[in-house]
Amino acid sequence: MVRSPFCYSSSLKKGPWTPEEDEKLVDYINRNGHESWTNLPKLAGLNRCGKSCRLRWINYLRPDIKRGKFSQEEERLIVNLHSVLGNKWSRIATHLPGRTDNEIKNFWNTHIRKKLLQMGIDPNTHRPRTDFNHLSNLSFLLFGNLTSPWNNVFKLQHSDVAHLINIRLLHNLLQITNTRSFPSITVSGGTQNLNPLEQLLNKTATTSLYIEEPFPRTEDLPLQAPTEVTDAANIWAALEGEMLLDLDMENNKLMNSCCDTQIGNSLLDQLISASSSSSPESSMVNQMESNGNPLDDNEGSGSGSGSGSPTFSVFDSWEKLIDDESGSFWNDIQDLTSLSQSARDLFNVEIRI
């Protein structure tokens, strides 16, 4: 591939811009505009490449640049848009007036990404993480809500997330380490076309789940009758026993307490169903893009949840989280993280596969 020579000359200056250079660039563009970035440096008296000038102007010197910290509203919008658009920073930037793609990208990588990881959510897919390296981080989801000041609504979601993440972790763990098969889980009485785990978490009164067969640890052991489990606590306990997750007494207490929480509609379930359904995201982003600046109307119906669709969207879920009236949900996440260190240590030690 023939590389364009411009911008690769070693004689051109690189690195941070000086105030004098900024002044020259702003002055020239104010007087002449920027029809050709290639010719601009020469005409403006700058020993820079056009590309560098363009970047400096777009990311820093433009008069309509909004400086300063991102608001919670902007943060929420970035997360929502990223869940739909991925790393399309320039497209995301079109929804945040005054913010540049570079600024948003940096903000994502330095702030939001970390927060999602702490929540056990893969920032790339916006789904629960299923890699094992972050088990220690997940443990805070399991134990944190025992003492956290979260309000009731969020506690339920938080608990559900923990349940599903752990069940999925176990499932994946088994599939990876497995020479043995994962016990099949069937649903009795359920009418929805959900997979068993999702049905469990979307629990209706008539739903029962069966762990059909324990792990055959040895061929000598007789087959056991299917065990009926009717709630997340029991299925978790059953899996836990079969997985040789030898939690000590203290951990068990914590686990039981955690699992005593009543199951409600889960954030995670909604995220999953939103992601696997007929792509509400695409219609969402279309709506957002056709509505113009979403920051202008997000308190009304413009955030997408009021479209009349019965399907939960990923945005609804996020907004429920973020709208937590106790304040910033990010702050709550941080509270949990700090509370969970001891539990995290226990969890790390006790997993034996």
Added chain:
DNA sequence: AAGACCTTCAACCGCCACGCA
């Protein structure tokens, strides 16, 4: 006080798409 380590973000690099000759 000082060095190590961490975080942030401006700027660069390389690739791709598009328009034009």
Added chain:
DNA sequence: GTGCGTGGCGGTTGAAGGTCT
């Protein structure tokens, strides 16, 4: 159809400042 110049984008880097030990 092909090659070149250019603009635009996303990933990455590294300097600077902050925090920790």
